[in-house]
Amino acid sequence: MSDMQNNNDAQNQSIREIRINPIVPSESVLVATARGMRPKKKEERIERDTRKHVETCPFCRGNESMTPPALVTVPNETQWDIRIVENLFAILGDDEKKSNLVMGLQQTIDGYGRHEVIIDHSEHGIAVFDMSSEHIANVFKAYRDRMLALYEADDRIRYVLVFKNFGPAAGASIPHTHSQLIAMPVIPENVHSELHHSEKYYDKHHQCIFCGLIDEALTFEATIYDRDSGEVRRKVDIGQYIIESTEHFIAIKPFASRYEWEVHIFPLKHQADFIDCSDELIADFAGLLKRTMKRLDNVLEGVQYNYFMHTVPHGKEFKNNQNSYHWHLEITPRTSIPTGFELGSGLFVNTISPEDAARQLREVDI
Numbered sequence: 463m464s465d466m467q468n469n470n471d472a473q474n475q476s477i478r479e480i481r482i483n484p485i486v487p488s489e490s491v492l493v494a495t496a497r498g499m500r501p502k503k504k505e506e507r508i509e510r511d512t513r514k515h516v517e518t519c520p521f522c523r524g525n526e527s528m529t530p531p532a533l534v535t536v537p538n539e540t541q542w543d544i545r546i547v548e549n550l551f552a553i554l555g556d557d558e559k560k561s562n563l564v565m566g567l568q569q570t571i572d573g574y575g576r577h578e579v580i581i582d583h584s585e586h587g588i589a590v591f592d593m594s595s596e597h598i599a600n601v602f603k604a605y606r607d608r609m610l611a612l613y614e615a616d617d618r619i620r621y622v623l624v625f626k627n628f629g630p631a632a633g634a635s636i637p638h639t640h641s642q643l644i645a646m647p648v649i650p651e652n653v654h655s656e657l658h659h660s661e662k663y664y665d666k667h668h669q670c671i672f673c674g675l676i677d678e679a680l681t682f683e684a685t686i687y688d689r690d691s692g693e694v695r696r697k698v699d700i701g702q703y704i705i706e707s708t709e710h711f712i713a714i715k716p717f718a719s720r721y722e723w724e725v726h727i728f729p730l731k732h733q734a735d736f737i738d739c740s741d742e743l744i745a746d747f748a749g750l751l752k753r754t755m756k757r758l759d760n761v762l763e764g765v766q767y768n769y770f771m772h773t774v775p776h777g778k779e780f781k782n783n784q785n786s787y788h789w790h791l792e793i794t795p796r797t798s799i800p801t802g803f804e805l806g807s808g809l810f811v812n813t814i815s816p817e818d819a820a821r822q823l824r825e826v827d828i
């Protein structure tokens with residue numbers, strides 16, 4: 463392992479550059495791989511709870527009375543594999559609509575919305591890569607169907623965010639494997655930036671920037687030119703960012719990754735809205751997600767992570783984004799704690815080159 467590490471360090475010694483996120487140019491990352499350039503503190507890992515069943519856990523089978531009644535159960539109420547309930551500690555509530563407040567330059571929007579918990583599996587501590595592909599597909603179908611139901615039930619809902627926190631390092635407060643869904647009255651800033659910039663790109667180039675990046679990853683070798691002299695600085699094999707591609711999906715290590723082991727999964731064929739994703743596509747996606755999580759777990763020797771879904775919001779004002787936006791799942795494993803430099807500057811420091819991270823993930827024998 464240490465030989466490999468030395469080898470990798472030697473390969474990447476020269477990397478110390480600021481990479482601009484091609485989709486959201488205001489987000490940039492400092493890739494600095496030399497040993498002396500590692501200001502980051504490794505996150506101290508609290509081991510996660512891997513037990514199969516816990517008597518006192520409200521999400522374990524048999525303890526259904528400890529949660530609010532189920533909104534959805536798959537395949538049925540008693541022998542459920544997946545169960546969706548309202549979150550008892552909701553971030554956003556279902557209250558009467560109050561008027562929005564403005565105090566000078568500061569304003570608030572009423573925290574109206576819904577917050578639900580998807581109990582991903584009846585087995586307490588199971589990891590995604592240990593679930594069957596069929597089961598993972600059912601979880602994502604449950605996300606899709608629930609998102610649609612929420613949009614249809616209330617036109618004040620502007621965005622439904624689906625995310626998962628896995629392990630204490632990723633902020634999971636209940637160890638039983640679960641994900642969450644928050645239906646919000648606003649578009650989250652990250653999604654808004656992606657929508658805005660991809661629309662601008664589309665207006666100029668008549669192409670979806672996400673499709674463009676996928677095409678590049680599959681076909682091109684890119685040349686990086688020096689800004690001032692225009693001379694060729696380096697040729698990059700863009701394919702080196704691919705971790706795996708399937709018939710319908712691709713897992714990519716973003717060129718300007720904020721987090722060392724961040725991976726994004728995109729449908730290969732343009733699709734703006736996750737709600738349009740067919741059962742057949744989801745089945746393919748599930749297999750790729752399972753393998754991607756296995757790769758991450760293998761390289762990181764136990765992965766704790768967040769994942770979240772970015773998809774086009776519903777509503778007339780987003781009609782234009784059907785061509786320019788492209789849904790995706792972002793997976794961000796947690797390995798280090800952001801420093802004051804990162805929080806203060808907004809410039810994230812990545813101490814493993816995305817090329818090297820992609821190679822390590824690709825090479826996992828699965």
Ligand SMILES: [Zn+2]
Nearest residue numbers: 519522586638
């Ligand atoms: Zn449990």
Ligand SMILES: [Zn+2]
Nearest residue numbers: 670673732788
């Ligand atoms: Zn696209």
Ligand SMILES: [Zn+2]
Nearest residue numbers: 656772790792
């Ligand atoms: Zn995104």
